[in-house]
Amino acid sequence: MGVVVEPKVFLLGETQANQEGINQLLEHLGVPDWSSDAESSAELLTEIYGRSCYRSFGTTLNPNVTRVRKTNSDYIENTLQKGDGSIFEHVTANFFFADVSRVFTHELVRHRVGSAMSQESLRYARLTDINWYAPTVIKEDNEAMKIYMSKMEELSKLQNELADMFELDQEDKNFTVKKEATSAFRRLAPMGVATNIGWSANMRTIRHVIEMRTHPGAEEEIRLVFAKVAEIAISKWGNIFADYNKEIVDGLPWYTTTNRKV
Ligand SMILES: Cc1cc2nc3c(=O)[nH]c(=O)nc-3n(C[C@H](O)[C@H](O)[C@H](O)COP(=O)(O)OP(=O)(O)OC[C@H]3O[C@@H](n4cnc5c(N)ncnc54)[C@H](O)[C@@H]3O)c2cc1C
Numbered sequence: 001m002g003v004v005v006e007p008k009v010f011l012l013g014e015t016q017a018n019q020e021g022i023n024q025l026l027e028h029l030g031v032p033d034w035s036s037d038a039e040s041s042a043e044l045l046t047e048i049y050g051r052s053c054y055r056s057f058g059t060t061l062n063p064n065v066t067r068v069r070k071t072n073s074d075y076i077e078n079t080l081q082k083g084d085g086s087i088f089e090h091v092t093a094n095f096f097f098a099d100v101s102r103v104f105t106h107e108l109v110r111h112r113v114g115s116a117m118s119q120e121s122l123r124y125a126r127l128t129d130i131n132w133y134a135p136t137v138i139k140e141d142n143e144a145m146k147i148y149m150s151k152m153e154e155l156s157k158l159q160n161e162l163a164d165m166f167e168l169d170q171e172d173k174n175f176t177v178k179k180e181a182t183s184a185f186r187r188l189a190p191m192g193v194a195t196n197i198g199w200s201a202n203m204r205t206i207r208h209v210i211e212m213r214t215h216p217g218a219e220e221e222i223r224l225v226f227a228k229v230a231e232i233a234i235s236k237w238g239n240i241f242a243d244y245n246k247e248i249v250d251g252l253p254w255y256t257t258t259n260r261k262v
Pocket residue numbers: 110111112113208212213215217218219
């Protein structure tokens with residue numbers, strides 16, 4: 001039997017700075033005493049890559065540079081305002097979106113630049129229960145909820161009936177046959193079926209996708225997921241997302257910035 005589920009966002013990893021290498025670089029550049037007040041590897045590395053372009057680690061390395069921004073937040077704020085987006089491509093964060101529909105995954109994979117995806121294979125992973133996200137318009141309507149519940153249950157049952165009919169659980173069943181059948185059965189699963197996708201993206205891409213997908217014009221489920229991504233991003237890498245304004249529209253946050261699409 002399928003149940004109603006909520007999409008979940010997990011942060012699995014993020015690029016880590018290697019202090020030993022950074023020290024070696026600073027020594028090489030002639031600024032061994034340079035340091036940053038960055039509070040995360042993401043903010044530190046973005047600053048280092050940015051400063052390396054103009055040798056702006058201080059005023060002694062490039063005669064054209066007579067003053068530099070002192071703090072990580074000032075430095076990053078200025079690069080965002082100038083639109084120096086490429087420095088935000090160095091750091092990647094690894095997310096996992098669980099219990100998301102194929103409606104969601106299909107929209108997510110349209111964002112090709114700066115991202116990597118690993119999608120649960122419904123060719124290999126056999127569906128048993130059709131779990132699903134209930135959009136507000138359905139959730140708020142008892143009659144519609146009843147229809148959705150009964151159809152999802154019917155489709156869940158069908159998956160199991162087909163598996164029985166093709167004797168997929170028989171001992172020593174050939175895996176190729178299982179795969180072929182599983183792939184055929186998924187055609188009777190709705191787009192709303194809850195599934196999983198891993199998504200890694202660099203900071204520039206994360207910014208772009210938050211801006212596009214928390215927009216009130218975007219679909220409810222993807223707005224919900226990217227509101228969670230934005231919340232994580234703002235709490236972990238504050239200076240990179242410090243320019244974001246949050247406004248609640250139709251019960252979901254919409255993140256906007258004057259530095260759109262850097
Ligand atoms: C509210 C909403 C409604 C939508 N409706 C539809 C719809 O009805 N039908 C539909 O097909 N899609 C729809 N989309 C998807 C949309 O058209 C984009 O394909 C999707 O959002 C990916 O964004 P992106 O193009 O910025 O690509 P990303 O991969 O996120 O790329 C980031 C940026 O890189 C640059 N870029 C990427 N690829 C190229 C390239 N090949 N050449 C040059 N520059 C490039 C662009 O500046 C792009 O904005 C919708 C999206 C939203 C948010």
